Amino acid sequence: MKYHVQVFVSLKPSILDPQGRTVERALSHLGHENVSGVRVGKLVEMVMEGERAAVEAQARALAETVLSNPVMESFRVEVRELAGA
Template identity: 50%
Template sequence: MPQVKVFITLKPTLLDAQGRVIENALGALGYDNVKQVRMGKYIEMEVQGDTPRVEREVREMCDRLLANPVIEDYRFEVVE
């Protein structure tokens, strides 16, 4: 059964407040070489079906529920 890995991030034009907090905290811990931290979501799932069907259904899932297309981008990988 194919395993799907979904990566969801804020659109690059939007301020990532969580990423900024993490970047500042890492700097306070002495990791001042870390810049441009972006926070996102990662989802794993198994989806039954052939690869074209799985890709189509995962795209629908992302568009309808998993990602907010107004503020987020997504990409996914299907691993057989």
């Protein structure tokens, strides 16, 4: 079975996010005064093949060891079966 895997990586709340702060200031200058608390992260998408439990375990291992820095970042993994696969 093939799966569409998404790994969402973001800075932990205790870590300052200068990129998010820059985006927040830019939005304010563009007239969006009601926007605050902007945090910028990354999304990694991939297609993986195998048994669902094994794919989920592998995706979590990749997220923890390769795709994120566990000292500064947290992650969330979503696995969805590919339609017609």
